[in-house]
Amino acid sequence: MDAKLGAYNIHDLRETARRRLPKGVFEFVDRGTEDDNAVANNRTALERIRFRPRTLVDVSKRSQEITLFGKKQPLPFCIGPTGTAGLLWYGGEVGIARAAAAAGIPFTIGTNAMTSMEEIVEQAGGTLWFQLYVWQDRALSWKIVDRAKGVGCEALMVTVDGAVPSNREYNYRNGFEIPIHFNSRNVADVLSRPGWFASVFLRQVLSRGMPRFENFPPEVMHGLMARTLKKNILKNETLNWDDVKALRKAWPRTLMVKGILTPQDAVKAADCGADAVIVSNHGGRNLDYSIAPIDALPDIVDAAGKRLAVIVDSGVRRGSDVVKALALGAKAVFLGRAPLYGVAAHGEPGAARAIEIFREEIGRVMALLGVNTVAELDRRYLQLPD
Numbered sequence: 001m002d003a004k005l006g007a008y009n010i011h012d013l014r015e016t017a018r019r020r021l022p023k024g025v026f027e028f029v030d031r032g033t034e035d036d037n038a039v040a041n042n043r044t045a046l047e048r049i050r051f052r053p054r055t056l057v058d059v060s061k062r063s064q065e066i067t068l069f070g071k072k073q074p075l076p077f078c079i080g081p082t083g084t085a086g087l088l089w090y091g092g093e094v095g096i097a098r099a100a101a102a103a104g105i106p107f108t109i110g111t112n113a114m115t116s117m118e119e120i121v122e123q124a125g126g127t128l129w130f131q132l133y134v135w136q137d138r139a140l141s142w143k144i145v146d147r148a149k150g151v152g153c154e155a156l157m158v159t160v161d162g163a164v165p166s167n168r169e170y171n172y173r174n175g176f177e178i179p180i181h182f183n184s185r186n187v188a189d190v191l192s193r194p195g196w197f198a199s200v201f202l203r204q205v206l207s208r209g210m211p212r213f214e215n216f217p218p219e220v221m222h223g224l225m226a227r228t229l230k231k232n233i234l235k236n237e238t239l240n241w242d243d244v245k246a247l248r249k250a251w252p253r254t255l256m257v258k259g260i261l262t263p264q265d266a267v268k269a270a271d272c273g274a275d276a277v278i279v280s281n282h283g284g285r286n287l288d289y290s291i292a293p294i295d296a297l298p299d300i301v302d303a304a305g306k307r308l309a310v311i312v313d314s315g316v317r318r319g320s321d322v323v324k325a326l327a328l329g330a331k332a333v334f335l336g337r338a339p340l341y342g343v344a345a346h347g348e349p350g351a352a353r354a355i356e357i358f359r360e361e362i363g364r365v366m367a368l369l370g371v372n373t374v375a376e377l378d379r380r381y382l383q384l385p386d
């Protein structure tokens, strides 16, 4: 296979992932919730923004470098938390983290990762951040925060957009509800992808046992198939701004709040001492019909952009999407599904290819816009929908 792995864009990686994965696993990654309206609208909102290019600018010395939290990175995007890469490729989380480290961009370890934070630190290195789901039992949550501090994670990101489990009807239909149990639908589905079954699932079970949330403390550690695993354990209806204040006290490094969609909440995050907000609707996976983060971004930048870093995700599939977000004032962009498609298609090289595709596309768009640095990008380069 050629160095491009036969993938000229993220859609190609997605298509290979779709062919490799059982339907239930692919839909778990690819789809959103209920009517999938927010997933589609995340794309529509990005696609409705047009460029206003400048010409006759010498663009031969372009750079995509940004400075985020006082640290330079060569590319203006980071890898967001997506717990379950280990279900897509054996060691998938380490694969993406290594690809990110090689590219010099941060990788976010999820609370719900299937590889422990210690293993990711040891095997990947690079700039590592930790994403936190705060559990009902705060003492347990503060333990995992201490652990992330101890292994050297440079930032803590608390996700705040999932007070209750979302309604992913396709998971029920596909037989992929947590806790996962064997049934006629998922067994037939899994057996229809023998390559994935042998190289991912069987290999995982034989070498490490049933897939588990490896970052959970022993008190709540369960396999994904354990009957004792209640999906409510993954969610927390009582999370509130006092928790953000408590985290600010407990965490001396960079603190980010992920899942903000309004200027009011961004201002509150700044009042609590957060260093950044991630403007996100969780890739359309939690609240269907929630507004597209790219549409929410300008007002949030205007309201809070001088007090904290505003980062955005959801629906980003092209370098042009990244450039649009930066021109609207985002300090950086998160990739969610894009590297997951890469790792599901080809393992670590696939994740690296996803990052490379963004690098190539962003560089080309900057050249055609007549821009040499990320700092030059602003709203004058865009035509926004009415």
Ligand SMILES: Cc1cc2nc3c(=O)[nH]c(=O)nc-3n(C[C@H](O)[C@H](O)[C@H](O)COP(=O)(O)O)c2cc1C
Pocket: 028, 029, 030, 042, 080, 081, 082, 083, 084, 110, 111, 112, 131, 159, 258, 280, 281, 282, 283, 284, 285, 313, 314, 315, 316, 334, 335, 336, 337, 338, 340
């Ligand atoms: C399979 C999958 C798992 C995810 N798991 C988490 C998670 O554990 N914590 C979290 O904050 N966000 C999680 N997300 C959301 C991503 O961090 C990100 O907000 C979203 O994927 C961005 O949208 P995009 O995939 O369209 O780029 C997950 C997303 C996917 C696709």
